[in-house]
Amino acid sequence: MxxxxxxxxxxxxxxxxxxxxxxxxxxxxxxxxxxxxxxxVSWVLPPDDVHCVCNSGQELAVSVHVYGTNIGKQAxxxxxxxxxxxxxxxxxxxxx
Numbered sequence: 001m002x003x004x005x006x007x008x009x010x011x012x013x014x015x016x017x018x019x020x021x022x023x024x025x026x027x028x029x030x031x032x033x034x035x036x037x038x039x040x041v042s043w044v045l046p047p048d049d050v051h052c053v054c055n056s057g058q059e060l061a062v063s064v065h066v067y068g069t070n071i072g073k074q075a076x077x078x079x080x081x082x083x084x085x086x087x088x089x090x091x092x093x094x095x096x
Contacts, residue, residue, distance in 0.1 A: 001041060001042070002044075002065050002066075003042075004038050004040050004063045005062040005063060006038060006060065007055060009036045009054065009055060010034070010056035011033070012032070012051060014028040014050040015028065016050060023086075028050060028084070050079060072090075075090055076088070076089060076091070
């Protein structure tokens with residue numbers, strides 16, 4: 001679950017129309033785009049949780065993310081839109 005506390009974020013969910021994460025190659029199509037403001041909440045559910053979130057405003061954006069797993073140790077995927085390449089990553093934790 002993702003909730004915006006301050007600023008605004010643009011969220012774009014994608015649908016896999018060809019390939020798969022396990023095959024390491026996908027073709028993605030944006031389903032929609034939503035600008036989220038303070039108080040707005042969104043959610044994603046595996047395995048079809050391909051999405052992009054970015055700050056879409058001029059001020060600092062602060063959002064709260066609640067995960068159902070230890071996200072600092074959970075293997076996830078990055079999908080390159082231009083090439084369709086899928087790579088694994090583990091975010092770890094940042095205490096800075």
